[in-house]
Amino acid sequence: MNIVLDTNVLVSAMLSPGRKAYSILQSVFFDVFQLVYDSRIMDEYERVLHYAKFGFDDGDIEAILSPIKESGLHIVAHPIKDVPFTDESDRKFFEVAKMAGAVLVTGNLKHFPDDPIIMSVSDFHLKFLG
Numbered sequence: 001m002n003i004v005l006d007t008n009v010l011v012s013a014m015l016s017p018g019r020k021a022y023s024i025l026q027s028v029f030f031d032v033f034q035l036v037y038d039s040r041i042m043d044e045y046e047r048v049l050h051y052a053k054f055g056f057d058d059g060d061i062e063a064i065l066s067p068i069k070e071s072g073l074h075i076v077a078h079p080i081k082d083v084p085f086t087d088e089s090d091r092k093f094f095e096v097a098k099m100a101g102a103v104l105v106t107g108n109l110k111h112f113p114d115d116p117i118i119m120s121v122s123d124f125h126l127k128f129l130g
């Protein structure tokens with residue numbers, strides 16, 4: 001199954017090992033799910049994970065992003081302009097998920113349109129990881 005992870009899921013996984021976001025990320029690393037991304041998403045992952053406020057060191061960031069780049073599915077998504085977004089910076093995640101037939105997992109449902117492919121971390125974890 002293909003999934004797209006909103007950046008807040010990666011941040012949460014790194015800040016709180018052992019919690020739901022972390023187990024979702026682990027399932028990607030153990031090939032339970034195929035992570036799909038595009039260059040815009042990878043750029044955001046790299047930029048946000050380097051924010052000083054999180055205090056992640058370069059080695060930890062590389063330990064997360066390298067396996068994503070190596071085993072994830074990199075695509076080029078087509079623009080979707082007919083769906084309104086409260087935060088335009090989130091549109092890329094939706095476009096990639098739609099293009100890949102993926103589930104989009106986010107910690108911020110309110111930033112996304114009401115669409116069955118979009119799930120909260122808790123709902124995704126409950127449905128697919130028990």
